[in-house]
Amino acid sequence: MSILNNIKTLKEVFWINPKYESFDNVKDSLEVSKEDVLDAEKRLNRFAPYIKSAFPETASSDGIIESPIAKIPNMKKRMESDLDKKISGELLVKLDSNLPIAGSIKARGGIYEVLKHAETLAIEKDMLSIEDDYSIINSDRFRDFYSNYTIQVGSTGNLGISIGIMSAKLGFKVKVHMSRDAKEWKKGLLRSKGVEVIEYASDYSKAVEEGRKLSHMNPKSYFIDDENSKDLFMGYAVAAFRLKKQLEEANILVDEKHPLIVYLPCGVGGGPGGVAYGLKLVYGDNVHCFFAEPTHSPSMLLGLVTGLHSEICVQDFGIDNKTEADGLAVGRPSSFVGKTMEKLLAGEYTIDDERLYKLLQALLDEEQIYLEPSALAGFMGPVYVSEKECIDHLENATHICWATGGSLVPKKLMEKYYEKGKMLNIKRAI
Ligand SMILES: *Cc1c(COP(=O)(O)O)cnc(C)c1O
Secondary structure, three states: OHHHHHHHOOOOOEEEOOOOOOHHHHHHHOOOOHHHHHHHHHHHHHHHHHHHHHOHHHHHHOOOOOOOEEEOHHHHHHHHHHHOOOOOOEEEEEEHHHOOOOOEOHHHHHHHHHHHHHHHHHHHOOOOOOOOOHHHHOOHHHHHHHOOOEEEEEEOOHHHHHHHHHHHHHOOEEEEEEOOOOOHHHHHHHHHOOOEEEEOOOOHHHHHHHHHHHHHOOOOEEEEOOOOOHHHHHHHHOHHHHHHHHHHHOOOOOEOOEOEEEEEEOOOOHHHHHHHHHHHHHHHHHEEEEEEEEOOOOHHHHHHHHOOHHHOOHHHHOOOOOOOOHHHOOOOOOHHHHHHHOOOOOEEEEEOHHHHHHHHHHHHHHHOOOOOHHHHHHHHHHHHHHHHOOOOOHHHOEEEEEEOEOOOOOHHHHHHHHHHHHHOOOOOOO
16 A cells, blocks of 8 residues: 555655545444533533632633634735645634643643542542532642542653643642653643653653553552543543634634534544544534644554554554654554544644644744644645545635644743744645
């Protein structure tokens, strides 16, 4: 198969999923259901008074952790001229980079799973009932209680930040097992919040494996398992219900003749998978989701193309899993997400690191939006889809690039990213 050859030789590829099906044919055979997502949304609403009280920066949204959408017409023009390509339809960005507390898409899934665990423990001990005003959790009584328990997670950086900050605020002991890709500033930020950071010289899969092992040895420790967790997935999926409201408020129509096309940077798969699943629940066949991965870490794509999911990793194909896009530096995909998305994903593409920097620079120039390299992976999608014309009614399409992180990047580092982008050339054969 030539696509496998192109992936192996680190070429950028665009893949249309041959198993893509109508949502109605698929939805009843999945391991997850709409009720699970509604349940997660309700839980986040229960916790809103606590979030508002513990994180004053969420006061304006009443303790709901959500990000804005924005039209980015200047970026659209810039990409069209830099790449000498046309984008059909309107271009929007979803600014998860600005999510409060954690500054990345992980503020959805990661925080949700910590809150769910905290709720379960407190209800078991009769300290809490779901009718309570959850702001009572922001108290020494609850912090003392949670200090008897540990939460652990393996991370390339951002999941550790979201889980670390939230767990530490609740009073838990927290250990974050960080892969070699994790940026120094992310480790420093966590340590400053009282989180124990354990560093590994190996990649993400190994950090997860070690963390899982250590956590299982301690009966009072809970491991948040990014490779398998349905709770993380549900936390991400809630985004779709909220996006629906935002699009309605912006008078953006989504129907049979006005497709919504969403481009999601993908690491292990939970974040983009959860969001995409939620969007399918809301919009069915009127939404089309594409994942984007670095050319050096195309694990989800290999899993989907071969149908082998987590049974294979990029190293099996001689690929090194080394990328500046730390949030996407995952060599083995989640098996649960791959299987769930098998017939729901419209397609995938890969992007090389140089292009991420170039897009970072362009977005900053044109729209004054600051993203980390991983978060730019979605931006090539509208160009490819417009060129291949693989979706109907493209002239009426709304493209949303999911900007998955960036607001916490230190200013000095952001300047370096920008300068790097300036030196590179975005234009190449696609
Ligand atoms: C984690 C992350 C992703 C991808 O999420 P996965 O659940 O790992 O697929 C994308 N972008 C950023 C910035 C991330 O931190």
